[in-house]
Amino acid sequence: MNQEQYNHCVDSYSDGLFRFALKNLKNTDDAKEIVQSSFEKLWIRRKEVDFERVKSYLFKTAYHAMVDMWRAAERTGELTPDMENRSVTQQKEYTGLKQVLEKALNQLPDLQKSLVLLRDYEGYSYQEIGEVTGLNESQVKVYLFRARQTLKTIIGSLEAVI
Amino acid sequence: MKTIDEQTQMQLFDLLENNLTEEEALQILKKIDNDPLLNKEYHLLKATYLNPNDSSVVFEDKASLYRSARVIPLYRKLNFRYAAAIALLLATGSILWRISSGTNTPSHLTNPVVSHSNSQPALENHNQNKINDKVGDSTNTKSFAFPKTTKKAPLPDLTNDDEIHQSPKAFNRALSDSNNVLVASAELNQLPSRRTLPNLIKDTSILQDYELVFDTPGKPATITKRRSLGYRLLNSSRYMLANLSLPDIELKKNGNKLKIEVFTYDKNPIANQEY
Numbered sequence: 240m241n242q243e244q245y246n247h248c249v250d251s252y253s254d255g256l257f258r259f260a261l262k263n264l265k266n267t268d269d270a271k272e273i274v275q276s277s278f279e280k281l282w283i284r285r286k287e288v289d290f291e292r293v294k295s296y297l298f299k300t301a302y303h304a305m306v307d308m309w310r311a312a313e314r315t316g317e318l319t320p321d322m323e324n325r326s327v328t329q330q331k332e333y334t335g336l337k338q339v340l341e342k343a344l345n346q347l348p349d350l351q352k353s354l355v356l357l358r359d360y361e362g363y364s365y366q367e368i369g370e371v372t373g374l375n376e377s378q379v380k381v382y383l384f385r386a387r388q389t390l391k392t393i394i395g396s397l398e399a400v401i
Numbered sequence: 402m403k404t405i406d407e408q409t410q411m412q413l414f415d416l417l418e419n420n421l422t423e424e425e426a427l428q429i430l431k432k433i434d435n436d437p438l439l440n441k442e443y444h445l446l447k448a449t450y451l452n453p454n455d456s457s458v459v460f461e462d463k464a465s466l467y468r469s470a471r472v473i474p475l476y477r478k479l480n481f482r483y484a485a486a487i488a489l490l491l492a493t494g495s496i497l498w499r500i501s502s503g504t505n506t507p508s509h510l511t512n513p514v515v516s517h518s519n520s521q522p523a524l525e526n527h528n529q530n531k532i533n534d535k536v537g538d539s540t541n542t543k544s545f546a547f548p549k550t551t552k553k554a555p556l557p558d559l560t561n562d563d564e565i566h567q568s569p570k571a572f573n574r575a576l577s578d579s580n581n582v583l584v585a586s587a588e589l590n591q592l593p594s595r596r597t598l599p600n601l602i603k604d605t606s607i608l609q610d611y612e613l614v615f616d617t618p619g620k621p622a623t624i625t626k627r628r629s630l631g632y633r634l635l636n637s638s639r640y641m642l643a644n645l646s647l648p649d650i651e652l653k654k655n656g657n658k659l660k661i662e663v664f665t666y667d668k669n670p671i672a673n674q675e676y
């Protein structure tokens with residue numbers, strides 16, 4: 240991959256990668272850091288990474304970086320609820336179902352949330368999601384099913400409240 | 402209360418995930434149309450899907466990610482510590498080189514260099530007078546005048562039987578450092594050997610400016626070993642004494658003749674001969 244292709248990847252994938260990180264981490268600075276480090280690694284390994292698989296490489300790198308963050312946060316006890324209360328910039332006001340879905344999504348386990356984001360936002364297949372997360376296709380499908388069921392339950396209950 | 406079994410839930414999920422064949426999809430859609438609870442479940446499950454066209458999140462710092470093909474100066478790439486280490490290595494190497502050069506330098510060569518700055522070194526005067534006496538022609542010695550701006554060249558003590566050699570690098574440096582002529586061996590502790598001198602002159606880059614001429618046309622200069630001979634460079638700010646014989650060569654630089662005078666200490670010098 241040459242420099243021009245790399246810059247093309249920045250144009251094509253940086254928004255999606257940032258959204259993926261932001262939705263998972265709920266912190267703008269952390270999400271930016273994830274994006275920066277992912278592209279930095281891509282640049283360093285640009286000669287090894289196939290241009291056709293750049294997107295997968297970026298999301299995989301970002302996902303692993305986020306997993307490291309989650310683990311570090313678990314060790315230091317910095318996890319929710321404080322984390323969830325941090326302001327999420329770049330997001331416009333949500334109304335109706337979208338806002339409900341956002342809240343429901345934030346209640347999912349990290350892995351399930353990542354799978355939903357990769358599936359819905361990036362349109363990844365089970366196989367591609369498996370490459371990013373290290374799961375096989377069956378596991379991906381099962382986790383996604385559980386995530387949908389959880390979301391459905393939460394949305395149903397929240398909609399009832401609203 | 403009526404509930405939906407897990408198999409049907411999975412069918413709804415597969416429907417929304419496009420995991421079903423067309424026939425299977427029609428079958429479950431028909432069920433959904435006929436069952437209000439299933440219809441509600443279906444729409445609730447459908448609501449769990451995020452809008453892929455959501456462009457509310459944008460990474461605004463793309464400029465920091467772009468890479469350009471600009472050439473980064475080396476000094477920017479170098480860490481300061483590396484630069485300091487390199488400078489230290491160079492300084493250490495230079496000092497060691499000077500020390501090693503100094504240890505190999507015979508005292509009669511190094512002493513005048515140390516003392517030449519203010520007063521005329523006694524040893525140098527002594528040596529110069531000694532050479533002048535040996536030459537025996539005061540008119541010839543006038544052409545050996547030393548320019549005041551250059552370092553004083555010591556005269557080797559030719560009474561010493563120890564053979565003096567000069568490394569090729571040092572000799573080349575002496576050639577290169579000269580203004581328009583050969584610099585004597587003020588900083589040199591060795592003189593060229595008889596065999597290496599012709600090649601040395603040929604190999605040196607200064608030959609781009611000098612023309613090497615031999616007295617016997619078509620034949621290379623032959624320098625044979627004879628301890629009692631030396632040669633002097635006329636028209637030079639320096640003169641070099643060496644244990645050389647028959648340096649039948651002439652060096653020209655930019656049209657300026659560089660004369661080499663050969664003389665002995667035993668006989669009259671081969672003076673005033675231009676080669």
